[in-house]
Amino acid sequence: MTPLQRVQEKFSQEVIETHTFRGDETVIIRSNALRAVAQFLKETPELDFNFLMDLTAVDYLNFADGQIKREARFEVVYHFYSLKHNHRLRLKVPIEEKHPEIDTISDLWPSANWYEREVWDMFGIQFQGHPNLKRILMYEEFQGHPLRKDYPFNKRQPLVGPVN
């Protein structure tokens, strides 16, 4: 049984969609089930996802010129890897624009700590329960979240230091 099938079997209610485009197993789940699914991925011996390789988000605002209908604007994307079984799984969680919030998993995988800070910095998605959710790549005074699609790429916000 592949990791995708296991998750689908265990969380049939919470799984919205699955696909294996180009061989990448992907599960899309509801955001309230994230903690339960994450715990399941980490603690089931047959899955044993001990690496959280990557955590990022995608802004689907007006994706493909609005031809593809999407209920949620954002998607938080997790890439897991298991050293023991040498398999990978991509987990995606849609987040609505009105309440860009999701639970943290930084207590399960410490690597999530900085990644979640980066997603907050770049997309403005809040991680509930994160120990230290502050900007990481941009500076504290920065206005807005630069990787959102409605942030113009050529907008400049120079940080002017104190005049000595």
Add this chain to the structure above:
Amino acid sequence: MLLNVGPSHPAMHGVIRLVMELEGEKVKGVDVEIGYLHRAFEKMCETVMYAQCFPYTDRLNYVSPLINNVGFALTVEKLLDIDIPERAKYIRVIMSEISRVTDHLTCIGASAMELGAMTVFLYMIKARELLWELVEEITGARLTISYVRIGGVKADLTSDFADKTFKKIAEVRKVLIETDELLTRNRIFFDRMKDTGDISAEDAMAYGITGPFLRASGVPYDVRKANPYLIYDRLDFEIPTGTKGDNLDRYFVRMAEMEQSLRIVEQCLEQIPEGPLAADLTANVISAAQMVDRAKIGKTEGLIELQVDLDPTLEGGTKKYHTAINANKRDVVLPPKEETYSNIESLMNHFKLVMYGHGIRPPIGEAYFPVEGANGELGFYIVSDGTDRPWRVRVHPPCFPIMAALPQCLVGDMMADVVPTFGSVNMIAGELDR
């Protein structure tokens, strides 16, 4: 005492700020602040066409830019679902492994210099220079190479590349033996590296660390073995591992890895399928302008046998080489210059690939592809919306998790141990901050 190191400090290669809480000379707590070299790589990639992202990837890990190029190209090829010719695969592996050696040489050389071993630094930079001469010969540049193309590479290897490489590898090996003698049995170096900056295998995995840093803790994870890409499954090489995960282990792992990479290059040069290297490139050459003029007035007779006198930046990409190093995909790969200049179909093909609003169009979907960068797993995650520009490009930088775990390595050590530990991280601000 609160001590601020950086963002611009001689022992911090790259710009980074460490705010350290000290008790006497002992480090009690560290706050790592990054982002000083943020150049919006991911945002800029969304604004340009796929092929135009390569110059940006050069500037991620600027000590081994070829690996970034390869990683990005492989991800787009995964999205497009295309295969590339054998010879191009070998060339990509050769260039990646040469880059890995240059990266490790820089890392060990720089951290040895910070511990006072200036000679080692100069020796290693000399060896790196030898390898960069090879890179320069093939790609035409030393740092911002932009050598890999979607569906292949820019230029073929030169005819005497193998001989030159064997000679240079022998010289690099000599340097490695010399530096090994200078460092490994050096009391000062040994004592400062041993038992400092250690991290356990469990902690390293929990933080998502990969590459030499993880392998020094005793976990033999290497993307080249775990998920072999290109032709790594045909090559014979080992994954060196450490036991304790301290600075000394990381030094040994990097030294051993360089030897393995040199072995890979040698094997590739022996296995690589014969290219059109024997082609006579001096015969039937006319200038590009002449060829275009002849084609325009319809004097196309015999034009197919002619070669064009290319600009030096495109050397090695003429028609005779083109098919051996590029996939036969008209919707992805630019036609050879001879055809672009001499017939209208290829000219249209060329414009269809370079004009805004046309270009390479992967289907709607997403792909993640990991390659083994010099510092660990370098993964690109690309979301395509079916247009000529990527909807989202995410790079998983191998330095990032290591920097997140840096407090784990530093706390409990002395202030002076910060320098070797930070050196062994091999932080590259370009890929860390993107």
